[in-house]
Amino acid sequence: MAEPRPSTDQEDAPLLQREDGDEPENTNGGASVLDPTQLNNREKVLAVIVLILLAIAGTFIGLFASTEVALKKERSHPAATVTVTRPSPGPTGKPAKPVCITPECVTAAAEIIQSIDTSADPCDDFYAFANGGWREANSIPADRGIYGQFHSVADRNKKTLLKIIDSINLEDAAFDAETDNLRKLKDTYTSCMDVDKLNERDAKPLLKLVKEVVSTIGPFDVNPMPDSESLADEVFWAGSYSPDYEVPEWLRATAFTRKDIADHLRNAGKVEVGLQPAALEFDGAEVEPARKQKITKTLAFLHARGVDALLNFIIEGDAGGENSQIQALYFYQSFGGLPSKEYYKEKPMLDLYQSVISGILKNVAEEGQASNGKRDLLSDIIQEAAEEGWPWPWPGGDKDDPVKTEPLEKRMDKLAAKVVDLERQIAMAGADPEYLFNPSFSYNPYTAKDVQKALPFLDLGAYLSAMAPRKYPSKIVVSHPPYLKKIAKLVEEVPDHVLSAYFVAKLAMAYGGALGPKTEIRKQVKTLSNVLSGVKPGTEENRPDICLNAVDGIVGFIAGREFVQAAFSPEAKADGEHIINSIIQAFYDKLPRIMWMDEKSAMAAQKKAKAIIPKVGYPLSPNTTDPNSIRNWYQNVPIDADDYFGNKLNSEIMDNRRAWLTLGRERNRNTWEMYPQTVNAYYSPPDGEIVFPAGILQPPFYSYDWPSHLKYGAFGAVAAHELTHAFDNSGAQYDEQGRLRDWWTNKTVKAFEERAQCVSHQYSKYFVLDDNGKKVYVNGNLTNGEDIADSGLAQAYAAWKAGSKNAEMLPGLDYSPEQLFFIAFGRIWATLTRPATAVARVRTDPHSPPYWRVIGTLRDNDAFHKAFNCKPGSPMNPPKGEQCSLW
Structure with missing residues (x-):
């Protein structure tokens, strides 16, 4: 299945949950009602406190403090970044609603009172x-480049998960x-x-895993290293790394490319169904059968354990086929x-990377020697003498054939x-992400026979039999055909x-x-x-955080x-589900009234809107509500409280096995791409x-007891x-x-593109x-899809107004339900970002910066x-000629 398109740029945000882990006290959706009178600010605060004490009898929410509002009113603000030249259109006055x-x-x-800035x-x-x-009350943690509402809620939720785990008594x-x-x-x-x-x-x-690899492909520690196998060019990066080196921000920005541009462009473009891709090319020699078997067996071993090496096979829906739910084999x-x-062009980075790999290999070699037992005394003496160099010619020895050996560290x-250089060449052989994840470039179906011919070092039949014994695919979709020849x-x-x-x-990088x-x-x-993430040397790791991610x-x-x-x-x-369905209905009702869309395209769009399947809360495969279903899902994943490494390994093996078992089958609609949390x-x-996991249906995104305008x-x-x-x-x-x-008329496509270009500009x-x-x-071209999606706020507003009856007000706030609707929207994007991180993201992130996601959406x-x-x-209301209207 194609990769999901996340709604935010905080794609790895962890679970979200109420801080106390309890259910809401009022679960029937009802609300107490207060008939308000005109009060000054201090009187409002005192009234709210009294209401809290009466309503929830001393619960912690009584700390809705009058001092917070008083401070907000009395605080001496620093010079504003925006000069106010007219009276602010503030609250609408005395609320007329409950x-x-x-x-x-x-x-x-x-929280709204704490969040807003009335100046x-x-x-x-x-x-x-x-x-x-x-923004005034928060700051960016030292080990992060960005901090926002998502991070704040995620941090609190991790504490809640810890509480759940700590409370387990078996x-x-x-x-x-x-x-x-x-x-x-x-x-x-x-x-x-x-x-x-x-x-x-x-x-x-x-x-133990290394031993499996080297026993198959052969040892890596050759003593001495053959001179003929030295790098063709001098190691141009040697000595360029220093401990104070930091990855340049322009370079760090490219790290976002693989994840973020992939999310944006993975499903961009069109596949011309039936168009045959160019023939795969290969101009190399045949590979000796024994070597082919060694490489094939090693790749199968590594890939089955989630280790990315040389090439990747992935199971995804066949978007170019007649049935997109049939799971096909993709080559990446x-x-x-x-x-x-x-x-791989940054010298200090290559120098550091070589040092890291050298350290890994040296440690593996030393540990391997130790695990094989101590050498006998004679072997020890010979080895030490060899590493130090013979102080005299060996009696009767051949002077033309001296003993050649090198210390382990030098080897x-x-x-x-050589490993870094090989990996550098592999990286350069691949496509750039903006092409790799665009189906108009990356959907290239070939027969398995063609792929086998293009990869002479791989016994494709044996590999597939090991990975997918039940189904041998007749078609393989190749994402970047030139890669096969180069690799x-x-x-x-x-x-x-x-x-x-x-x-x-x-292997070491994956499991280290x-x-x-x-x-x-x-x-x-x-x-x-x-170094890659910018964490300062010596920073102590947050072990609970690491282990919660492991869970x-x-x-x-x-x-x-x-x-x-x-x-x-x-x-x-x-x-x-009701909220989502009402938004779909509002969009459905609006489609015939969209002037730039002709009748035929509007009807087709309505058909697609009605076909959209909303999913809320949790998946049914495994069934989150059924402990037996969950147990069955993990029955082949042994977990040992004394073996974290083994737990991770077992999980990786089972995840890969599950994926391969779907090959050739129709996708199980009850499965999700995300966990409920x-x-x-x-x-x-x-x-x-x-799809909307339960984790996002939590404050500040949602609460069951909120008035509808906040929801x-x-x-x-x-x-x-x-x-x-x-x-x-x-x-x-x-x-x-x-x-x-293609399901739109050419006229509608042209009109859409004109309006999409307006958004881009x-x-x-x-x-x-x-x-x-x-x-x-x-x-604007990169962020176009996400910017258009953000404009969907208009559909949420229309759906709310269509179902809104007796909208309730919030205590201590004179803002109207309409104003609170937009305040709720703006608050979810509250974010602080370091300048360097902001620059890195704006260069490659397909989402606009949080500030502009709010400003750009509301200006239109x-x-x-x-x-x-x-x-x-x-x-915030520029001339109509500067505004864009699409959906």
Whole structure:
């Protein structure tokens, strides 16, 4: 299946849950009502406190403090960045509607009061108005480049998950599915946290895997290294790394490319169905059968354990076929240990990478020698003498054939240089992500016979039999055909011991993180990771955070079940589904009235809108509500509280096995791409699904007890964003069955492109500031799909207004429901970003910066202009000729 399109740029945000882990106190959706009178600010605050005490009898929400509002009013603000030249169109005055005083509403009101900055004019800079208070009260942690609402909520939720794990007591527990699941959850976390045991075991678990590799492909430690196999050119990066080196921001930006541009462009373009791709080329020699079998067996071993090496086979929906739900085999290029091609041109980075790989290989070689037992005395003396150099000629020896040997460290350093050079050539052989993830370039179907001919070093039949014994595919979709020829040539020329070292290094990089923090191999892997991520040397790792991420990766659905039980009610699921369906209906109703779309295209669009499948909360495969289903899902994943490395290994093996078992079958519609606790959402074009895990149906996105204008302004914006992706410049290429087809008339396509270009031009005028205050502009073409999707906020507003009856007010706030709708939208994008990170993201991230996601969306929204009485020509209501209207 094609990769999902996330709604935010915080794609790896962890689970989101109520901080106390309890269910809401009021679960019937009702609200107490207060008939308000005109009060001054202090009187309002005192009244709210009294109401809280009466309504929830001393609960913690009583800290909705009058001092917060008083401080906000009395605080001496620094010089504003925007000059206010007219009175601010503030609150609409005395509310004429009932006031919601449930704990959830009171909390929401308190957070809004803390978030807004009333000194900012919402018609000048709505982002500053909605988030100025939050930005003043928060700061960016030292180890991050960006911090926002997503991160804040995620941090709190990790504490909640810890509370759940710590509360698990299995003494005298029944032997049932629920107990088995909880034991695996607890044992996974415990195994990761036991660093003493991990350090004690050192690299032994990894060495078992290394032994399998070298026993198949052959040893990497050749003594002495053949002179004829030295690099063709001098190692041009030698000595260029220093401990104070930092990855340049322009280079760090390319690290976003693989993930973010892939999300944006993976489903862009069109596939011309039936068009035959060019024939695969190969001009190399045949590979000796024994070598072919060694390489094939090694690749199968590594790939089955999730290790990326030389090439990748992935199971995805056949978007170019008649049925996009049939899972097909795709061939992808391999990615290296560095984030992008550009890193392989950066001398200090290559110097560091060689040092890391050298350290890994040296440690593996030393550990391997130690595990094989101590040498006898004679061997020891000979080896030491060899490494020091003979002080005299061997009696009777041949002077023309002196003993050649090198110290281990020198051998591994030379070998590491060859590995880095090999990986550099592999990286350069691959396509750039913007092509790799565009189906008009990457959907190239070939027969398995053609692929086998182009990869003479691989026994494709044996490989596929090992990976997918039930189904041999007749078709393989190749993402970048030239890669096959280039990689085949590289494998033909590389010596086996260099290939062996490359495989060992890839294995260590994949599993080194599962070793103890004091293990030398783990230190090497961590050194590279810290430099790539910008973490300062010596920064202490957050072990609980690492282990919670491990829980997510190993037993994520068990954690998801516990999360749903703690923080997601059936009522919330039904309400979320209602919100999404109402937005789909509002969009459906609007389509015939869109002037630039002709009748035929509008009818086809309505057909697709009705075919969209919304999914809320959690998957049914495995069934989150059924402990037996969860247990069955993990029954072949042994978990041992004393073996974190083994737990990770078992999980990787099973994940790959599950994927290969789907080959040739129709996709199980009950499976999801995300865990229930994930704070995100996605639209899958081939599947026609918009999916919303329970993790995102949490404050500040959603609460069951909120008034509808808050729900639609926050969560509704996310839902409308995903729906609109089905009709943006990428999703619009898929028909109602998820197939890559033309289904619009040429006239409508042209009109759409004109309006999409308007959006592109608008966002290309936006910018961020670098460290020197220089403007770096948004690439409106890159962000076009996400910007169009953000404009779906109009559908959320229309759906809310269509179903809105007696909208409730929030205590202590005189803002109208319409104004609170937009405030709720603006607040979810509250973010602080370092200039360097902002520049890195704006260069390659397909999402516009959070600031402009709010400003750009609302500048084009007439309902916002009306709600805040923004006069024509004001910054938030520019002239109509400067606004864009699409959906």
